[in-house]
Amino acid sequence: MPLPLAGRGRGWEPLGNGRIKINLPSFVAESVHRLPSFTPTPYPSPQGGGAKALAMLTVDAIDLHYGAAQALRGVSLAAETGKVTCVLGRNGVGKTSLLRAIVGQQPISHGAISLDGQDLKRLPPYERARRGIAFVPQGREIFPLLSVRENLETGFAPLKRRDQSIPEDIFNLFPVLKDMLHRRGGDLSGGQQQQLAIGRALVTRPRLLVLDEPTEGIQPSVIKDIGRAIDYLRNKGDMAILLVEQYFEFARDLCDSFAVMERGQVVLAGTRAEMVDAEVRRKLSV
Amino acid sequence: MLNTTLTSALLYLDGVNVTFDGFRALNNLSLALAPNEMRAIIGPNGAGKTTMMDVITGKTRPDEGDVMFGGTVDLTKLDEAAIAELGIGRKFQKPTVFESHTVADNIRLALKGERGPWSALFGARNHIADENIDKVLEKVRLIEHRERPAADLSHGQKQWLEIAMLLAQDPKLLLVDEPVAGMTDAETEETARLLREIAQDHTVIVVEHDMAFVRDLDCKVTVLHEGSVLAEGSIDTVSANERVIEVYLGR
Amino acid sequence: MMTRQPFILTLIDGKGRIFLGILVAVTVLVAASNLMLPPTSALHVPTYAVSLMGKYLCYALLAVALDLVWGYCGILSLGHGAFFALGGYAMGMYLMRQIGTRGVYGNPVLPDFMVFLNWQELPWYWYGFSSFPFAMLMVVLVPGLLAFVFGWLAFRSRVTGVYLSIITQAMTFALLLAFFRNDMGFGGNNGLTDFKDLLGFNIQAQGMRVTLFSVSALALALGYLVARVMVTSTYGKVLIAIRDAESRARFLGYRVEHYKLLAFTVSAMMAGIAGALYVPQVGIINPQEFAPANSIEAVIWVAVGGRGTLVGAALGAVVVNFAKTWLTGALPEIWLFALGALFVVVTLYMPKGILGLFQTFTRRRRADDGVAGTPVPQPAAE
Amino acid sequence: ADDTIKVGVLHSLSGTMAISETTLKDVMLMLIEEQNKKGGVLGKKLEAVVVDPASNWPLFAEKARELLTKDKVAAVFGAWTSVSRKSVLPVFEELNGILFYPVQYEGEESSRNIFYTGAAPNQQAIPAVDYLMENEGVQRWVLAGTDYVYPRTTNKILEAYLQQKGVKAEDIMINYTPFGHSDWQTIVADIKKFGSAGKKTAVVSTINGDANVPFYKELANQGIKATDIPVVAFSVGEEELAGIDTKPLVGHLAAWNYFQSVDVPENAAFIKAWKAFTKNDKRVSNDPMEAHYIGFNMWVKAVEKAGTTDPDKVIDALIGVSVPNLSGGSSAMMPNHHITKPVLIGEIQDNGQFNIVSQTPGLVVGDEWSDYLEGSKDLISDWRAPLSCGNFNVKTGKCGGQGAQAAAK
Amino acid sequence: MSSMIRLLSLLGILVAAVVQPALAQDAKATFATLATDNYADIEKGIGAIAESGAPTAEAVLNALGDNRLLYRPSDKALFYKDASGAFHDAATGAVVTPAPTGLKPVRLNNRVRRAVEAAVGTLTLMSPEAAKRRQAAEAVFRSRDAATLPALAKAIAAERDDGVKQALRQAQAAIFLTADGIADSDRIAAVDIVAARGDQDARSMLIQVAGRGSPVLKLAAETAIEAIDRRLAIAATVQNIWYGLSLGSVLLLAAIGLAITFGVMGIINMAHGEMVMIGAYTTFVVQEICRTRFPGLFDWSLPVALPLAFLVAGGVGALIERLVIRHLYGRPLETLLATWGISLILQQAVRSIFGPTNREVGAPSYMSGAFDVMGVTITYGRLWIVIFSLFVFLGLIAVLKLTPFGLRMRAVTQNRRMASAMGIRTPRVDMLAFALGSGIAGIAGVALSQIDNVSPNLGQSYIIDSFMVVVFGGVGNLWGTFVSALTLGVANKFLEPYAGAVLGKILLLVFLILFIQKRPRGLFALKGRSVEA
């Protein structure tokens, strides 16, 4: 299946057989420089411990339909462990749809999605979660009537019994959650809910963290914290991070590679270095 | 000082307290807004910004305190519909639109006009309304989605639709909760322009976390923290404020 | 952009036209065949079948009334049977008064059930029912007033969702118990029966039955049109808006309670009329009509036919009741299996009801494994 | 087809009344089958047309209409509740059908097209009260019933009767409960209290249907023994007892015109046939079943007498027909369309059967218009020509209601 | 003293042995009085037998009470059957072989039974068993037969057990108060003794005395009545509360399964009642098997039925979820339609399998009868149900609040899509949750089979009440369901005495409607932004 032309020469290389190769970025250290320093406490190793395989998520030429309307057309993408992959694009271009396809909330009509070479296409969302995908959805989707603690504990479902604890780390990242442990999730302010949603995803010790506009509605200082958190998680090197973001600076500071979408297609993709601001920005503006 | 604001203020909050199950969301909050003023409100997550809007629009009743509109109307005594009829419109933080209506019908329902059931039942359809709808939709670039059910819009598109509904409603006082969340930078600039334009003959309260956007709005900024005002002034003054940096902007 | 159509055409859309067309055609054909063809003819519709169809039409009107509030305004009323029954009782009281001295005890004023329980005089609330116009007024006024008061209380207090459903059910249940009481003066469990004539014509005469059937058809058509006027106007759009996001509608300045109240009251009146036409055709009105199960069944007709379509509601009422008539005769021992299975199958395979089958999908399919649709924080929040 | 005579069976097979009525449908099927074995009627086979009115009263009327017009049945056996009978009555009168109604009821009705084979109040209630007064020396009475017409009427009659017998008003307690009442704690406690006033007390129960089981269970639990406060019921028979553990209830009473325990050959044969037909030797028989047995045999006899199934002829032929009942005698159809029956009083035994403790010496004629009610004491019914009136007022000498209408036609 | 009794009875036997032949003749004549169809004669005969002092009198009377007494119409000879089925001659007690033929049972009705009780009471006043003596005293208290006075006096003198003595005294006092020709002083003393009972029986007896005694006696009686009235008033209130609680616990049991399927899962589960019905029928089947196979284990039938009912109803629930409900998530209203259909099918299925009539479910011994505490009657059946419902409720709370399953279930119902994304196996949780709700409805059926009909309509009679309870309490809140059930129960019981059962229920419904106006989301409304939005 031919890849969308847009991918070519922009950090993508088709490998045939529907697979692609992405040129790895080489400035992990640089991004750390750019972000203010942050000393995290140890973060427990994720489920499946030593799985250090590269190129863990591959999305291959997928189509997605809502009824008759097509939201994704032949979208391909890869996300690697220890890397942050960003998806950019204007409203309604299909970013969320792409993520839904990956986590299994929306069936795809064509193409393939695999994690570490394992086909995910037919797995329901909970099975994908059990294989290490965690999702921070747009709009937070907090369980409104569960307390903050219980919201976090829902993340225990894919874990072994002995792993079922809430990592202290999460409270270090988002101290506000600690104060609010016993309040109903639905009562939190929008930004607090966003923090909770990220925390909840981390409880599952994911290998692939999928974030849909995590900075939406969050106060600047916390955005910085989230940025540091993502950076830290990346640098730990045991999870791949897929980030959809509108906040360009934030994305630029974090991502190792990127893809820009337009009308359900990837129109621009590349490594951080190739994220030529002007060109990308042009695609993102009206 | 109080008296002058009281008489000249379009919206006036004084000593407002709101508690939820013992949790104090607004703490002796006071605020005054002159007619045709635009005001940006910032503050940490959970500072009470949305709650303040809830109080103004009648969704939440304050435990204590006055909320006056136009100097004479006590908003705490009125229900949501009555407040809306006074000319207070609102965009919600989480976009809420009428999902099974088309985009156009969402606007149609928001358009300024009679709100009673009888007039809705027997009022004839007018063409001006349709034109106005198109105008508004064009402004927010949703015109091509005119006949789609609002449920099918993406998150950001719903944001725009809500803004459009607010425009159509044409209220005296606009409360805009996080309008640019989920928008691209270009769209954000666009929105700022739009709001500045509206503010020429409307009173506007904007809540946002995007500091670039707030800067763009070019208006007085109020910082809320733990339910009361922490700082007030131009964007430069407040962003230099140590406390604001500590609790909100971060270093 | 849509081309603008004359009002009446926007009012009656394609399925409405088909519906009204069929309704008129059936009415005329049935009436004609019953009155003009000899009973021996294969095409003759026997009088009892005419009354049966009349009954279905009354149910259809009830279903349309219910669909107006449930389908368009999200008010799941589990008490609409009460309005239907009240209309029926108003009509029944008129018919009782028409019996006059022809009752078994020959009492000119008191209905039989009062005589043999030694009532001395007519209770005040029976006054006036000997007059047809008064009784007809009551047919709409009593259910309307009850709905108005009930709705005024409930909508003002913002009782919504299942809470509203359950208090409507409590209302009809309370009325059921009340009407069962002999002391209420409505004949207790036996209800009102043994009617003789209506406006001076024998109620059992063939002509009368055909007339009643035709009037039911007319009432259904009018009820449909009224509902249609309501839902196609801006008013209807507001109703739907309220159904989807009630508080959002409030913030736009709509007085939600007024909108709901109007729809609820009109709907109750329609139900009352349906009940009033139903009684002379089945010959009895008794408290069982208030039974909560009856109201639930009415909801089910609407769901079977297709909620929020009006035509579907009417269709559902006819189909389910026809199935009931047929099955109770044909498979008396196991018909409940068949009817139960019908309900299950319709829900599973026809998510938009029978009407949905005929309709081309204009909207996206919902809820494939819970993909679309907002999560429901509060159970059954409609 | 023309070589069969159709007989309608109009009993609820679903809904609340199925519990009682389904059995009657089975009895009808058995009687028809047996009659067919004997060669049918007028040389034709009988064919049962069973429909299910589903405990829904308007549906009764609809189904009756269907039976009479579509299926053209010669007679209908059916209905249980008064309201179902009231619902079908106009239909039978309009279409000139014949209905046999097998259940005890409140009286106050007489229709040319209906034959009442169950008991009128005077065939059940009054003898029961007499028995208690004479044999148990009861002086204080609780009249407990479900709030509907049958109990109301029966209690009105009983109240008048008791007062006439010198019982003071304060010695009568009347209590009504809703249909399906299931929490009897308070009422049973009240009865207990009322009964502990030093005078011998009894309960006359017109509690209906499903409510009986919880009532008796509560009686048993609160330890009200029949020797202290006996309860006599008019709606509790073998079928109802089959659902209750009767050991704690031994000695409570019921008044009927038939009990399964009646020890006569006819009954033994009937029970045997019934058990064989239902292939269940635990099936019990009860009074309404006997009523259908009598009614059906009367109808057969009348059709044979008339030589046709033409309703008018059969209706005329039915009056005076006498057939054996199951308690050792025979019952006759009276001109008022009610039948003569013995009244039996039974005490509940621990095996769910009744021990017959009293039997009226002769047969009692069903009294359609009670002598104890203001409105009806002057009325009589006689469907023979020339009177042919269901509610003839002996004071005014006029035939009210229906008769007047018939005359006007 | 007991040796004294033994001595006395020994003496009696000796005497009897000596006069045996002559007495036997007399006895035969006395016993022959029972050989008749006339109840009045039988009643008279019983008195005569009791007074005759015949040694077989007690055995004969007991046999009569149990329907084991027969007579030969030809010669009016009387025989009784013992437990083994052997026939004894009534006059001598000797076993008769071969068994006599042509016997008719001596007829028994309430009147005869009462006479037997009274007579046996007198006869057993000196029984060696304290419980029997106490029963005898109660019987005499009720019969107030003046003829027993001498026997009573003797018994009182001989009695050692305080409780029994008290009872005997009361019986004596009762006779003093009602019999003629008793000295006023005795009567006044008797007033105090009777008054000490403090119950309704005592009160009515005193009222009779107050009506016709001397002024002093009257005064004594009236003061005693007042004291009793005060006591009774308190007892009545407590009793009423108890009735309310026990009704409430029935409502709670019926509703609690629905609180899960409807309250938590949001399924408008019209088939809930049928799950209750299935539980009741399971009980019936278990009891049938007990009856036919293991009669000795009858008392165990309920403990066995409980887990079975849970499994059967839960299994049916799981099946329903699998086949139908599963496809309806996100369309909550349509569950109404489908479950209504299912409920019709289940009803008819039960009707086809078990027949349309009521089925008998018996009460095990520990659930029958009642006891009194301070004038409040508590029936064992209800007591167990109250305890049981509390138990079920607390168990459920524990499952929902303390187990991971409970958390997942709540997460799934609040946001199915997100729960799935969190790795929760939503289909399994859904199925288990529905099965849990159904299973609990099933065990409710076990309890309800004890107080209500076991018929295909059983479920229908609880469904409306159950929904009201859940909604009144606040949907989704188990504590709400709990409080609401008990509140409705108690309110109902307090309204009932004033308004009657029918009007009381109507008032309760009206009250419920008005209450919802005050609290539009029920008693224990779920709170928070998400709900209010």
Ligand SMILES: Nc1ncnc2c1ncn2[C@@H]1O[C@H](COP(=O)(O)OP(=O)(O)OP(=O)(O)O)[C@@H](O)[C@H]1O
């Ligand atoms: N549930 C749905 N049903 C039908 N169409 C949908 C649905 N959800 C999204 N769409 C459409 O699919 C397209 C892509 O939507 P998507 O949510 O993926 O956009 P997005 O890139 O995430 O936008 P945003 O930045 O606004 O979140 C949009 O045109 C939208 O209208």
Ligand SMILES: Nc1ncnc2c1ncn2[C@@H]1O[C@H](COP(=O)(O)OP(=O)(O)OP(=O)(O)O)[C@@H](O)[C@H]1O
């Ligand atoms: N109904 C409620 N029940 C309980 N707590 C509430 C409720 N509404 C608001 N709160 C609390 O009040 C505080 C203020 O909330 P609010 O939504 O006003 O914050 P905000 O300033 O809008 O924050 P954000 O920027 O994140 O949107 C929060 O801590 C929130 O948890």
Ligand SMILES: [Mg+2]
């Ligand atoms: Mg998106």
Ligand SMILES: [Mg+2]
């Ligand atoms: Mg906010």
